Amino acid sequence: AQSVTQLGSHVSVSEGALVLLRCNYSSSVPPYLFWYVQYPNQGLQLLLKYTTGATLVKGINGFEAEFKKSETSFHLTKPSAHMSDAAEYFCAVSDQEGGSYIPTFGRGTSLIVHP
Amino acid sequence: KAGVTQTPRYLIKTRGQQVTLSCSPISGHRSVSWYQQTPGQGLQFLFEYFSETQRNKGNFPGRFSGRQFSNSRSEMNVSTLELGDSALYLCASRQLPQETQYFGPGTRLLVL
Numbered sequence: 001a002q003s004v005t006q007l008g009s010h011v012s013v014s015e016g017a018l019v020l021l022r023c024n025y026s027s028s029v030p031p032y033l034f035w036y037v038q039y040p041n042q043g044l045q046l047l048l049k050y051t052t053g054a055t056l057v058k059g060i061n062g063f064e065a066e067f068k069k070s071e072t073s074f075h076l077t078k079p080s081a082h083m084s085d086a087a088e089y090f091c092a093v094s095d096q097e098g099g100s101y102i103p104t105f106g107r108g109t110s111l112i113v114h115p
Numbered sequence: 116k117a118g119v120t121q122t123p124r125y126l127i128k129t130r131g132q133q134v135t136l137s138c139s140p141i142s143g144h145r146s147v148s149w150y151q152q153t154p155g156q157g158l159q160f161l162f163e164y165f166s167e168t169q170r171n172k173g174n175f176p177g178r179f180s181g182r183q184f185s186n187s188r189s190e191m192n193v194s195t196l197e198l199g200d201s202a203l204y205l206c207a208s209r210q211l212p213q214e215t216q217y218f219g220p221g222t223r224l225l226v227l
Contacts (some may be wrong), residue, residue: 034215043119043205043218090158100171101212102148105158 002027002093006106014114019063019078021109023091026072032094033074034103035065039087047089050074061085086113116142119208119219127225133194136222140187140208141223146170147189149181149218152203161204165212193224201226 007022022087025031048059065076067089067112074091088110092103120139124139127132140147148171149161164183183189193200198216203223209214 036218041220043121043220044207046215046217049215057134073169096213102160102163102171103216104160 002031002095002104004091004093004104004106006089006091006108006109010110010112011105012112012114013081015083016080019076019081019085019111021076021089021091021111023065023074023076023106024072025074025091025093027093027096028109029096032096032101032103033065033067034092034094035059035063035074035076036090036092036105037087038090038108044090047076081113083113083115086111119206119217121204121206121219121222123158123222124220125223125225127227128196129227130196130198132196133192134196134224136193136204136206136209136224138191138206138219140189140206141217144208144217145187146209146212147183147187148207148209148213149189149191150177150205150207152221153201153204156207158205161191163212168191170212184222198226200224 003026005024034049035047048057050067052055058064063078088108091106094103122137135162146165148163151159163171178194181191203221205221206219209216
């Protein structure tokens with residue numbers, strides 16, 4: 001069975017500061033990993049994904065994430081936070097083992113950006 | 116290319132009623148999945164349809180059902196609504212099951 005743990009339900013940063021949102025996963029097979037962002041009253045928007053190949057993945061809006069197999073982590077970073085980054089962020093791992101490919105989502109991290 | 120669309124966007128129902136939600140996937144996408152999002156439980160998978168067949172099902176009671184049409188549009192039905200069914204219902208589509216899902220804006224259901 002796969003699972004995702006997002007450390008910290010809320011992360012607060014100042015505008016211009018580094019953003020680091022933590023995600024750890026468990027999976028019995030090589031995972032597909034995703035980060036999604038959700039703005040108020042909207043659906044989820046894909047930020048980036050890791051399937052195979054390069055472990056450092058670049059996404060939209062200046063975000064990137066690094067797949068670290070030894071640490072079972074897929075943390076999301078952005079060098080400089082912008083007010084518009086304030087949103088809910090979800091990490092997800094996709095089930096490749098049983099062939100269902102149904103993603104399991106973390107509980108989400110709310111990013112708060114202070115001016 | 117147009118994104119995933121869901122109708123209606125907001126809905127208010129009373130306990131015991133039934134409701135039908137609609138989802139139109141991205142053109143060319145044959146897989147449609149439904150999720151329930153609540154503050155307490157987070158994002159929970161309901162079911163997935165692929166080429167008009169239910170491919171996967173989450174752990175929800177039989178009051179929750181769905182179907183997919185030949186044009187890949189999907190509907191989700193909840194019968195005998197309960198207060199706990201109040202949630203944001205998200206639809207996601209993808210071309211094939213092993214590919215990335217793209218989400219619609221959701222339907223916010225309030226059960227009174």
